[in-house]
Amino acid sequence: MDWGELADATVLFPSFSGTEDGALPDLPTERPVWTVLDPANDTGLKAQMANLQGDIACSNPGFFVRGEGVIVDATATVEAGAYLIGPCYIGPRAT
Incomplete structure (x- = not known):
């Protein structure tokens, strides 16, 4: 097609x-x-x-992680109460 x-x-x-x-x-x-x-x-x-290689590099103000392969850049912002289910990639300056 x-x-x-x-x-x-x-x-x-x-x-x-x-x-x-x-x-x-x-x-x-x-x-x-x-x-x-x-x-x-x-x-x-x-x-x-x-x-991808990496881990959770930002401060964790209360978000939840489930599964493997969760990568969060140090400059990213993840809100308290968020659920990150791997595999998951959150890049630089993401909000």
């Missing part, structure tokens, strides 16, 4: 410049962007998350 521009990552995510801080997903350019969501895809988000 020809999805045209609808399947293009640059059309769906125009604010991604590729120069952002932190880890960015490697979005496919040769196939529809949503193939990155397939958990069986060896280049999908699940596989990309498994390759």
